[in-house]
Amino acid sequence: MLDDSATEALAIHPGSAWDNKAADVSVNADPDPPSPHHHNLIRNAARAMANRKPRARARIIASLSPRGLDLADNGPGLPARPA
Secondary structure: OHHHHHHHHOOOOOOOEEEEOOOOOOOOOOOOOOOHHHHHHHHHHHHHHHOOOOOOOOEEEEEEEOOEEEEEEOOOOOOOOOO
């Protein structure tokens, strides 16, 4: 399910790399499609990298941690909030 979301989200960013380190994990969950939040996070990571100058290749990684599913990317991160 997560791979399907990534494939769809990254379709407009063909240079992006998707690495699902959680692919071999079985999850007992509702059979509905995965949360749109996953799709949006993956798409936004690729979009942010595509908009950088010079253009950089996005790398998005899914993994499991004690907190649950982690999605990470090689982007610059969020801008600092004003104090």
